[in-house]
Amino acid sequence: MLNADNAPEGATNDAFGFSVGAVFESDLALALWVQLGASVAFRDRFLNHVVGTGLFRIVVLAKNDREPGFGETDLLVVVEGVSGHRIALLIEIKLTAAFQPRQAERYAERGERGRRVGEWDEFMTVLVAPECYVRHSIAFDWGRTLSIETATGWLADDPSTHTIFLTGLLQHATSKDILGREENPAAMEFWRLYVEYATEHFPGLEVQLVPSGRSKRVAPSWARFGSGALRNQVVRISHKGNASCIDLIVRNCPSGRLMTAVGPLLEDKMSVKQAGRSAVVRVDVPRLWPQDAFDSQLDNIEAIFIAGERILRFCKLHRSILENLAR
Numbered sequence: 001m002l003n004a005d006n007a008p009e010g011a012t013n014d015a016f017g018f019s020v021g022a023v024f025e026s027d028l029a030l031a032l033w034v035q036l037g038a039s040v041a042f043r044d045r046f047l048n049h050v051v052g053t054g055l056f057r058i059v060v061l062a063k064n065d066r067e068p069g070f071g072e073t074d075l076l077v078v079v080e081g082v083s084g085h086r087i088a089l090l091i092e093i094k095l096t097a098a099f100q101p102r103q104a105e106r107y108a109e110r111g112e113r114g115r116r117v118g119e120w121d122e123f124m125t126v127l128v129a130p131e132c133y134v135r136h137s138i139a140f141d142w143g144r145t146l147s148i149e150t151a152t153g154w155l156a157d158d159p160s161t162h163t164i165f166l167t168g169l170l171q172h173a174t175s176k177d178i179l180g181r182e183e184n185p186a187a188m189e190f191w192r193l194y195v196e197y198a199t200e201h202f203p204g205l206e207v208q209l210v211p212s213g214r215s216k217r218v219a220p221s222w223a224r225f226g227s228g229a230l231r232n233q234v235v236r237i238s239h240k241g242n243a244s245c246i247d248l249i250v251r252n253c254p255s256g257r258l259m260t261a262v263g264p265l266l267e268d269k270m271s272v273k274q275a276g277r278s279a280v281v282r283v284d285v286p287r288l289w290p291q292d293a294f295d296s297q298l299d300n301i302e303a304i305f306i307a308g309e310r311i312l313r314f315c316k317l318h319r320s321i322l323e324n325l326a327r
Contacts, residue, residue, distance in 0.1 A: 004019070011030050011165070012234055017073055018081070018283060023072070023095065023169065023172055025093045026064075026093065027169070027173075028095060028128070028148070028169075028170075028173060029061065029074045031063065031166055032093065032128065032130075032151075032171070033061065033063045033073060033075055035166060036061060036075075036077065036137075037061055038162075039060075039158075039217040041154075041158070042154060042155070042161055043058070043156045046146070046151070046154075047079060048123065049058070049150070050089060050144045050146065051079065051087055051089070051124070053227075053228065054081055054082075055081065056079040056080065056087075056176035057079065057080055058077060058078070058079055059078050059079065059080050059086065060076060061075075061076075061077055062075065062076040062077075063075055066215040067110060067218070068110060070110035070113070071106055071110075072311060073091070073107065073208055074091055074092050074093045075089075075093070076088065076089070076090060076091070077089040077091065078119075083252075084271055085121050085124065086119075086121050086122070086237075087121065087122045087124065088111055088120040088122070088123040089123070089124050089126050089144075090107045090110060090111050090123060090124070090125050090126065091126040091127075091128055092104075092107060092125070092127050092128070092142070092273060093129065093130070093134050094127065094130075094291075095129065095130065096187065096291055104125060104127075105141065105254055105283075107125040107142075108123075108125050108141070108143075110152055111123030111124070111125060115290070124143045124144050125141075125142050125143040126142065126143065126144045126145070126146065127142040127144070127145045127146070128145075128146045128147075128148065128151070128264055129145070129147065129148065129162040129307060130147065130148050130149065130174045130195050131145075131147040131149050131150075131174070132235035132289060132291065133289075133291065133292070134147045148170055148172055148173060148174050152167060152174070154165045155170075157262065158201070158289060159318045183235045186290070186291045186292075187290035187291055188287075189294070190290040190294050191209055191223075191290060191293070193294040194207070194209075194223065194224075194294070195208075195209060197298075197301065197305075198305055201302075201305070202305040202306075202308070202309060203227070204303060204312070205225050205308050205309060205312060206222065206225065206227045206229060207222050207223050207224070207225060207227070207308075208224045209222075209224075210222050210223065210238070211225055211256070218277055221238060221256075222238055222240040223239050224237065224238055224239075225237040225238070225239060225246070225311075225312055226312045226316075228314065228327055229316065230315065234250070234252075234312075235248070235249065235250055235251070235309060235315065235319065235322045235323055236248075236249050237249070237308070237312060237315060239285070239304060239308060242279040242280055244284055244286065244287040245282050245283060245284050245285060246282070246283045246304070246307055247273075247275065247282050247283055248280060248311050248314070248315050248322075248327050249278050249279075249280050250278060250279050250280070250281075250322050250326050251273065251277070251278045251326050252278065252326055253278060253325045254274070254279060255272050255273060255274040255280075257273075257279065257325060258272050258279035258281070258325060259279075261280045261322075261325055262288070262318060262321060262322070264279065264282070265314075265319060267282060267310070267314060267320055269284065270283055270311070281311065281326075283310065283311050285300075285303060285304045285307050286300035286303055286304065287298060288301065288304070
């Protein structure tokens with residue numbers, strides 16, 4: 001357990017037992033709420049990033065603010081400039097959950113209602129999330145974005161125990177343990193829909209998920225194509241959710257040997273690469289974001305499955321050559 005009071009001067013997180021298990025959006029909302037209220041330096045950096053340069057004072061700092069018909073706003077911050085102009089920041093915090101239907105639109109509608117009735121003169125919807133969300137947040141029409149990684153960087157110059165603790169929390173929140181390996185309901189639902197869609201529309205692909213760990217609650221990170229046709233382990237086809245490619249993998253084979261054998265047979269946009277001790281025939285495809293909504297990525301998912309069918313046909317056509325290379 002963290003015991004900050006007994007921490008020696010200059011202690012790191014590890015030195016006084018910093019340990020965090022699961023981290024949730026509500027934890028980050030509380031941490032950001034406290035930091036905005038308690039740290040002038042952090043507050044100034046935040047407002048400069050979101051609102052722009054200028055002198056502002058916070059007149060409202062609310063957490064989990066609910067309003068009938070508009071749902072809950074994770075953080076509501078209202079700032080006032082020197083002229084009395086008030087700007088509302090309606091902040092949504094994401095970590096592993098999927099976006100809800102019309103979530104950004106409902107935030108904007110709530111902001112517009114407040115402007116119309118005179119609660120503020122202007123409003124901005126703000127998404128605070130890991131960088132992997134922020135890169136694709138434009139699809140959800142958020143007015144401003146702030147990555148948790150950027151906010152973490154703002155704390156680097158503050159040696160206080162409070163900031164050391166907060167830095168550890170934010171770093172853990174954006175670590176692979178949280179975003180990639182621990183239970184992630186949004187990612188698990190995404191992969192369930194991935195298999196369901198493939199089974200209905202691309203049954204010949206024989207899509208099978210490969211678990212990331214022993215626990216069934218851990219979201220998978222990649223899928224295997226041709227799971228029935230390619231039962232051996234020397235040749236297989238994989239699509240990793242965090243990569244922009246599908247690989248036909250030939251185990252324990254140098255890429256030069258694979259290129260010599262199949263180079264003249266390669267089809268358009270296929271290439272040979274080395275991947276560790278294996279060689280692969282690779283097809284580039286769009287990248288997927290399992291923490292984002294499945295329907296918003298449907299065009300990319302179809303493109304992936306079409307490419308998967310193509311490389312599976314190539315594998316079946318030249319299977320004897322490929323399997324001999326791995327022996």
